[in-house]
Amino acid sequence: MTDTRPSRRQHNVPTITDVAHKAGVSPMTVSRVINAKHTVREQTRVRVEAAIAELNYAPNAAARTLAGGEEMRIGLLHSNPSFAYLSAFLVGSLDQASRSNVQLVVEKCDDPGQEAAAVAHLLNGRVDGIVLPPPLSDSPDVLAALKTAGVPIVAVATGRAPEWAFSVSIDDRQAAYDMTRHLGALGHVRIGFITGNPNQTASAERLDGYRAALADMRLPDDPALVTEGLFTYRSGLDAADRLLDLDDAPSAIFASNDDMAAATVAIAHRRGLDVPSDLTVCGFDDTALATTIWPELTTIRQPVVEMSRMAVELLVHAIRLSKAGRLGDIGEPHVLADYTLIRRQSDAAPRRRPAVQRRD
Secondary structure, three states: OOOOOOOOHHHHOOOHHHHHHHHOOOHHHHHHHHOOOOOOOHHHHHHHHHHHHHHOOOOOOOHHHOEOOEOOEEEEEEOOOOHHHHHHHHHHHHHHHHHOOOEEEEEEOOOOOOHHHHHHHHHHOOOOEEEEOOOHHHOHHHHHHHHHHOOOEEEEOOOOOOOOOEEEEOOHHHHHHHHHHHHHHOOOOOEEEEEOOOOOHHHHHHHHHHHHHHHHHOOOOOHHHEEEOOOOHHHHHHHHHHHHOOOOOOOEEEEOOHHHHHHHHHHHHHOOOOOOOOOEEEEEEOOHHHHOOOOOOEEEEOOHHHHHHHHHHHHHHHHHHHHOOOHHHOOOOEEEOOOEEEOOOOOOOOOOOOOOOOOO
């Protein structure tokens, strides 16, 4: 006998599961009838429509995203040292989750060695897929755990996404190339570069772009002009000090993100240098920080909010197709977003000036 007991969900408002029980079919079949799919037999369609009428079921946008009678839940696993970047990413993700009528489950993973536990906790929450912002989008441990679990993921802002995953990114190499060419066009010859965290593939891509631009402009590729940062403000302070302590210090410094660029501006001011008259400083990402310091940063606008929206939308689309057995219809699994070079007040042509002041 078909079980016609109403679901307890939504305070006894009939759900797609109730319709499925009443008609003696699966919730997926009910969904196909609602969405006018032609793969349902006429006899089954009539039965489902009768159940819908009897229960006075009103399908809505959220109900049409259901798979197996349950609302779609997607996870977001994060660990980012840049508060500005993470804030922008969460804004976009939450907005798109609301638009897509899916539940977003946010999980933090800051402790080294706890990646597998964080992934397991998300999966225990019955998520249908996971969005990975950087740096976890490049974490071998996280990616290995998710590949084993077989859950679909979208890796965001990674230079080299796994073949089995979806991804949303920009062309980091070309963006860094464009910024370096911009600095060369202003007349800068010695251009310092602060790399990002070496555990993120985007860091290597940006360094490659910087070096390719120097080569094309026939400018010196002095190893002393490249110093490592970790995408954190603190690491940017130390990196800027190292560059400005050089005997032949750079007239421009290009940092791999806005946090480190802002730190570079702070170090320049501490040394009594004017930005940009004495030192040009440029960043990457165009987070809120870029326009909250003085002078405002020239930077590469990586559309973080839009990329997070795209990631959620891509993941939801992939999950729906997978539930329908049509994952092959997904199209391009690796989406490339547009970037923009934004000029503000932190760059200028170099000028003859006294030697850079050193630390005591």
